[in-house]
Amino acid sequence: MRRSYVVTGGGRGVGRAVVERLVGEGAHVVAVEKDGAALEWMDGHPERGRLVGVAGDAGDEAVAERAADRAEERGPLAGWVNNAAVFRDASVHSSPAGEVLELIGLNLAPAVVGCAVAVRRFLAQGGRGAVVNVSSHQAQRAVPGCVPYVTAKAGVEGLTRALAVEYGARGVRVNAVALGSIATERYAEFLAGRSRAEAASIEAEMGRLHPVGRVGRVEEVAGAVAFLLSEEAGFINGATVPVDGGRGVLARDPESHDLPGGDGAS
Structure with a gap:
């Protein structure tokens, strides 16, 4: 029986690339996306029979449970990718603390909820499975003006380590990828809003900012995520793997806030 996977934020950008990579490897994949219109690309996909879209908030436990149910209808749940994110900035000098906390929660909740549902399902089926959380170089190298996102991604990496330690001996691996700037639709829209010279x-x-001399491609992130989900990565647990072209070791950050951050947005 084919394995199944759940990918949150699976309608666009990195999330879609991960979905397409996994389905291309023969798996059944459930993509969770808050904007249901972002899942319409599935209708014409050549592997439509192995793709399932679930419209809803990945931070809502009922939505995550529904996605897990849909995945398990098609095959044993083998992996879960927490990619959903919100990109709204705030600074503590200009925004109420409650607003900052709310924004942190909007980014951290989908990872916590996704991990919780995935771990429960893995344990219920005998304790085998892998989670990959999508983080950012900003978790370690803060960018001015991005307090909620930076804080949430640092939390995602802490969550990754905590769950890896707690459940590794029971067959559940939890890792993260920390992205540099990735050429997603969001990045393209950012450039399109500037003059040619400014872009x-x-x-x-x-x-x-990236020692490889360019931003990343969504397919490169998808390849790293697919590897961490695979049995070939069976001895990798609790790691945050930089998929950033070397940005995190270059030490040029923080950059000006008017440049796009490393988000891998979908």
């Missing part, structure tokens, strides 16, 4: 300047700066 060229931004791209040049992105090249300088």
